Amino acid sequence: xxxxxxxxxxxxxxxxQVAASLAPSETKKRSPQKPSSLRTWGPAMIVVAGVLFLNAxxxxxxxxxxxxxxxxxxxxxxxx
Numbered sequence: 001x002x003x004x005x006x007x008x009x010x011x012x013x014x015x016x017q018v019a020a021s022l023a024p025s026e027t028k029k030r031s032p033q034k035p036s037s038l039r040t041w042g043p044a045m046i047v048v049a050g051v052l053f054l055n056a057x058x059x060x061x062x063x064x065x066x067x068x069x070x071x072x073x074x075x076x077x078x079x080x
Contacts, residue, residue, distance in 0.1 A: 059065050
């Protein structure tokens, strides 16, 4: 009878093989590239610039197109 010290086991129970497969390999060491701040905040900055532009168009750059208060609003302010 040949003496074989190795017991036939499933590869799942082979500690060395499992540890080697779980260890980070050279290709997995690359960290994912962090997105640039322009890519992250670019759409929000475009929206804010658009809102400011729309306000300047509708109200005028110095606010000269802001309508005056109505009589009802003036009376409501006086009572408050």
